[in-house]
Amino acid sequence: MPTVSVGRDRLFAALGKEYTQKEFEDLCFQFGIELDDVTTEKAIIRKEKHLDKEEEEEEGDEEVIYKIEVPANRYDLLCLEGIAQSLRIFNEQQEMPTYTVAKIDKKAMLQMHVKPETSSIRPFVVCAVLRNMSFNEVSYNSFIDLQDKLHQNICRRRTLVAIGTHDLDALESPFTYEALPPSDISFVPLKQTRNFRADELMEFYKSDLKLKKYLHIIENSPVYPVLYDQKRTVLSLPPIINGAHSAITLKTKNVFIECTATDLTKAKIVLNTMVTMFSEYCERKYEVEPVEVIYADGKSYVYPDLSVFGMEVPVSYINGTIGISLGAEEVTSLLNRMQLRAEKIVSCDNECHINVLVPPTRSDVLHPCDVMEDVAIAYGYDNIPAAKYESVKPLSLNEFSDLLRLEIAMNGFTEVLTWILCSAKELSSMLNRKSDKRTVIIGNPRSSDFEVVRTTLMPGILKTVGHNKDHAKPIKIFEVGDVALLDDKKDVGASNCRHLAALYCGANSGFELIHCLVDRIMEVVGTRFEAGNDTAYYIKQSDEPEFLPGRQASIIYKGKHIGFFGIVHPEVLSNFDIPDPCSFMEIDIQSML
Numbered sequence: 001m002p003t004v005s006v007g008r009d010r011l012f013a014a015l016g017k018e019y020t021q022k023e024f025e026d027l028c029f030q031f032g033i034e035l036d037d038v039t040t041e042k043a044i045i046r047k048e049k050h051l052d053k054e055e056e057e058e059e060g061d062e063e064v065i066y067k068i069e070v071p072a073n074r075y076d077l078l079c080l081e082g083i084a085q086s087l088r089i090f091n092e093q094q095e096m097p098t099y100t101v102a103k104i105d106k107k108a109m110l111q112m113h114v115k116p117e118t119s120s121i122r123p124f125v126v127c128a129v130l131r132n133m134s135f136n137e138v139s140y141n142s143f144i145d146l147q148d149k150l151h152q153n154i155c156r157r158r159t160l161v162a163i164g165t166h167d168l169d170a171l172e173s174p175f176t177y178e179a180l181p182p183s184d185i186s187f188v189p190l191k192q193t194r195n196f197r198a199d200e201l202m203e204f205y206k207s208d209l210k211l212k213k214y215l216h217i218i219e220n221s222p223v224y225p226v227l228y229d230q231k232r233t234v235l236s237l238p239p240i241i242n243g244a245h246s247a248i249t250l251k252t253k254n255v256f257i258e259c260t261a262t263d264l265t266k267a268k269i270v271l272n273t274m275v276t277m278f279s280e281y282c283e284r285k286y287e288v289e290p291v292e293v294i295y296a297d298g299k300s301y302v303y304p305d306l307s308v309f310g311m312e313v314p315v316s317y318i319n320g321t322i323g324i325s326l327g328a329e330e331v332t333s334l335l336n337r338m339q340l341r342a343e344k345i346v347s348c349d350n351e352c353h354i355n356v357l358v359p360p361t362r363s364d365v366l367h368p369c370d371v372m373e374d375v376a377i378a379y380g381y382d383n384i385p386a387a388k389y390e391s392v393k394p395l396s397l398n399e400f401s402d403l404l405r406l407e408i409a410m411n412g413f414t415e416v417l418t419w420i421l422c423s424a425k426e427l428s429s430m431l432n433r434k435s436d437k438r439t440v441i442i443g444n445p446r447s448s449d450f451e452v453v454r455t456t457l458m459p460g461i462l463k464t465v466g467h468n469k470d471h472a473k474p475i476k477i478f479e480v481g482d483v484a485l486l487d488d489k490k491d492v493g494a495s496n497c498r499h500l501a502a503l504y505c506g507a508n509s510g511f512e513l514i515h516c517l518v519d520r521i522m523e524v525v526g527t528r529f530e531a532g533n534d535t536a537y538y539i540k541q542s543d544e545p546e547f548l549p550g551r552q553a554s555i556i557y558k559g560k561h562i563g564f565f566g567i568v569h570p571e572v573l574s575n576f577d578i579p580d581p582c583s584f585m586e587i588d589i590q591s592m593l
Helices: 008-015 021-031 041-048 080-090 116-120 137-152 198-207 212-217 264-281 315-322 328-337 368-379 396-410 458-467 511-525 570-575
Strands: 003-007 034-040 064-069 110-114 124-130 161-167 175-180 224-228 234-237 255-261 287-294 300-303 309-314 341-346 352-358 475-486 494-505 537-541 547-557 560-568 582-588
Touching: 003 008, 003 080, 008 064, 008 080, 021 034, 021 080, 034 041, 080 137, 080 264, 080 328, 110 124, 116 175, 124 264, 124 300, 137 161, 137 264, 161 234, 161 264, 175 255, 198 212, 224 255, 234 255, 255 264, 264 287, 309 315, 309 368, 315 328, 315 352, 315 368, 328 341, 328 352, 328 368, 396 475, 396 494, 396 511, 458 475, 458 494, 458 582, 494 511, 511 537, 511 547, 511 560, 511 582, 547 582, 560 570
Parallel strands: 110 175, 110 287
Antiparallel strands: 003 064, 034 064, 124 255, 124 287, 161 255, 175 224, 224 234, 287 300, 309 352, 341 352, 475 494, 494 582, 537 547, 547 560, 560 582
């Protein structure tokens, strides 16, 4: 979940009250967020510059910084303004603001004309204006930081939406949104002093630590998106960089915001978040000036859309789902504290409902279950009485797994929990196997240690022994966990399967020791041993490369092969840096149900 860093003193000033750290942690818990860390400016700078505590650093002061963890879908909480306003409303210190779109004649409205070529790269654009703003250093930094947070969150690193903010007084309407060959685009980018062609910028920013990660979004496209004003001054080259000509400063009064996007819904949410969070700094608080966006086919749209939408939620649904008993007045009061306007209504069948009006700041509220969740948060999760519902029963597979865990533990084995992801070589060459075509491969692994999903529990258990080879012998461990295999019959293309594996490591580790455990498991399951009987269980010779030849066997249960056991091959032990003999067994317990 995203973490927002805010100055403690500035936050308390915005809240109109000072709190001890414990009091503020309690307030965060009640509201459904969390105080994740408390640090200082100097500590943050030391960490960023990899300095030791003893090294003096003149930059930064000792301002206390609160790092607050917020839900990933609460975009209104990604800045100090949003957090402070939400907590004030929650504490009933402030009424919910009403956001409005300024009433302007359409002829006087700013216009953004969209050229048809943009449909091939970033087809959508939405715009708005914040008039007569009053920036100070704190609010300006918060404005810039909110853009960065949105870019990393809902904008998916600018792939879905890219935000551009401009000093409107440096530009002339109408604006145009175009898509041109990179050699035809030329401008001075933000924080630069010379003119660049767009293709030159791609090379220039390949060494920029911040911007190079966005180049791939448009780099290989024959045309780049670009925004111009009436005088052909470049506003921005989305999603890379804005133009220097219209850069906003502390002196900027009128801010023009444009969001280009491949996803129109997310673009609207991003624009609404930007204007609602910072319209409080406008001369006319909570009022936003609209912009008309005109497409090549003649269709036009006015943004932003700050309308509220309503839904009716039965009080019985809220109470029944949470497990409490509240009256309609209590529910409406709790919802008002969570920034949802609510009022009681009675339906034609005399059932009590709540009419909820969702403001443009709460894009996360889509369904009655979201309303129910807000009631539960405001009521307090710790105040909800504990209850055990008879209908909630564990899956038979989980019950079976727990019974086997208990039985194997009583046989002196210790349970381990290993990663479900592993490297490709741990499933193949390190086990003396060839690559399995049924293996689920990770498309974008973070490292070579997590390339594939395991098809057997063996690598994880062997790695555990290899990392604990100095432990007193014998080492007796087991694991009950899932493996994954490609499966065309499943809608996701793969299926999970529950396995049980156990390993005995020691100087006297032999075939009979692990065979004894297999027999005990089958005895507990209630299956007798009878060779060749397809209604019972028996073993037969196998030829698996990870075991010693002649010291291994397949497990046949009711005519099906469900597992194997034996003495691990010395080459495999060497691959996992294990000096002692090991015997190992693995069973597909899911196939036994």
